[in-house]
Amino acid sequence: xxxxIQDIDCPSAVRQLWDYLDQELTEDRMAEVRQHLDQCRSxxxxxxxxxxxxxxxxxxxxxxxxxxxxxxxxxxxxxxxGFMLP
Amino acid sequence: xxxxxxxRTTKDASFARDALPFMDDVYRFALSLTRDPSDAQDIxxxxxxxxxxxxxxxxxxxxxxxxxxxxxxxxxxxxxxxKRFEVEVDDADTEAIAAARQHRAMMDDGTDERLATVDLxxxxxxxxxxxxxxxxxxxxxxxxxxxxxxAAAGILGVPIGTIRSRLFRARRQLQARLRSFARDAxxxxxxxxxxxxxx
Numbered sequence: 001x002x003x004x005i006q007d008i009d010c011p012s013a014v015r016q017l018w019d020y021l022d023q024e025l026t027e028d029r030m031a032e033v034r035q036h037l038d039q040c041r042s043x044x045x046x047x048x049x050x051x052x053x054x055x056x057x058x059x060x061x062x063x064x065x066x067x068x069x070x071x072x073x074x075x076x077x078x079x080x081x082g083f084m085l086p
Numbered sequence: 087x088x089x090x091x092x093x094r095t096t097k098d099a100s101f102a103r104d105a106l107p108f109m110d111d112v113y114r115f116a117l118s119l120t121r122d123p124s125d126a127q128d129i130x131x132x133x134x135x136x137x138x139x140x141x142x143x144x145x146x147x148x149x150x151x152x153x154x155x156x157x158x159x160x161x162x163x164x165x166x167x168x169k170r171f172e173v174e175v176d177d178a179d180t181e182a183i184a185a186a187r188q189h190r191a192m193m194d195d196g197t198d199e200r201l202a203t204v205d206l207x208x209x210x211x212x213x214x215x216x217x218x219x220x221x222x223x224x225x226x227x228x229x230x231x232x233x234x235x236x237a238a239a240g241i242l243g244v245p246i247g248t249i250r251s252r253l254f255r256a257r258r259q260l261q262a263r264l265r266s267f268a269r270d271a272x273x274x275x276x277x278x279x280x281x282x283x284x285x
Contacts, residue, residue, distance in 0.1 A: 014186040015179045018254055022228065024235050046189045049198050053206075053261065054229060060207035061214065061230040066113035070127045074109065077131050083138055086099045 004028040008036050013043050021050050101141050105134070108151045111231055112158050118226040119162045119219065132161040155227065155241045178247060181254035188261050197268045206264065213263035221256035228253055 005028055008016075013036040019025045020033040037047050075085070109130065116129040136157050137144075144153055192198045214222060220242065227238040228249070235253075239246045 011183070015182045018182050018185065018257065019250070022235070045193055045198070046186055049189050049192070050185075053257070053264075056206040057210055057214070057225070057229045057260070058232075060210050061114065061226065063207075064114060064211075066110045066130070067123070070113060070130060071109060073127060074131045074134050077135055078138055081135055081138055082094070083101065084095075084098050086095070086102055 005031045005035065008032050010036075010040060010043055013037065013040065014046060017043075017046060017050060021047070021054060097141055100146070101138055104144075104146075104150045105137055105141075105154060108154055109134070111151055112154050114230065115155055115158055115223065115226055116162065118214075118223045119159070121215070121222075125165070129158060129161050129165060132165070133158040136161065149237070151231070152233065152237050152241060155231070155233070159223075159241055159243070178250035178254050181251055181258060185254060185258045185261070188258055188265075192261065192265055195265075197265045209264055209267040210260065213260045213267075216263065217256055217259060221252050221259070224249060224252040225256045225260070229257075 013033050016025060016029060016033050020030060023030070025033065037044050075083075112133055113126060113130050116126040116133070117123065120126045120129060133154060137154055140157075144150065189198075214225065217225065223242065224238060227233040227241060228235065233241065235246050235249045239249045242249070
């Protein structure tokens with residue numbers, strides 16, 4: 001086991017799960033959670049569900065684009081302010 | 087005079103290259119704040135006008151999208167007479183544990199498997215639209231626009247701990263909506279490998 005990596009229990013892994021999925025933990029904490037998930041059949045489904053949920057949320061919302069007339073209005077207002085599209 | 091024109095041309099070129107490509111992202115963020123397409127358009131326009139006038143303060147090479155989100159959020163607050171959304175700082179760890187309890191309930195009643203068989207997009211769209219501020223804008227910045235907790239905290243002007251607790255609570259609320267959606271829609275349970283004799 002690398003220095004700084006400790007065994008963690010299920011409550012600890014669950015507490016850190018969102019931070020883990022968001023990659024907001026330190027390198028050591030990331031490794032601890034990853035190691036726990038590799039070994040724990042109880043926590044892994046939580047991880048898989050959370051991951052799929054975040055992927056669906058991200059993909060669905062990224063498909064939403066701005067209506068074309070908004071861009072025209074903004075560019076027109078910028079033009080009034082002196083901006084010229086190169 | 088020639089220098090002035092050349093300077094403006096350079097400014098316009100860099101603004102067009104670095105700022106304009108993020109208009110869709112700024113619009114999504116503005117819409118998450120206002121929930122009204124017309125208001126969102128006004129906020130986007132105000133954001134870009136302010137960004138253009140302040141372009142000399144933008145540091146080349148830094149994160150332009152983050153800079154625009156910050157201007158957008160400030161434009162929104164001004165449009166609401168500088169009314170700030172303040173929420174209590176909850177314990178993010180408690181929220182994370184509550185989320186796990188919800189995961190468990192969703193797995194126990196089969197919601198998890200039901201949801202695996204369908205496109206979650208439309209249900210998530212509705213659930214996100216129903217989220218209250220400031221939770222909606224926090225989810226949009228982190229989960230959709232890929233901002234870090236630190237960046238989202240800077241854009242929204244709150245501590246990182248507040249971002250975490252808002253985010254975790256919002257995700258729990260979204261998942262609760264998904265659970266209701268699966269139940270109300272009567273989504274069928276998929277046939278498992280075991281049931282098919284493939285275990």
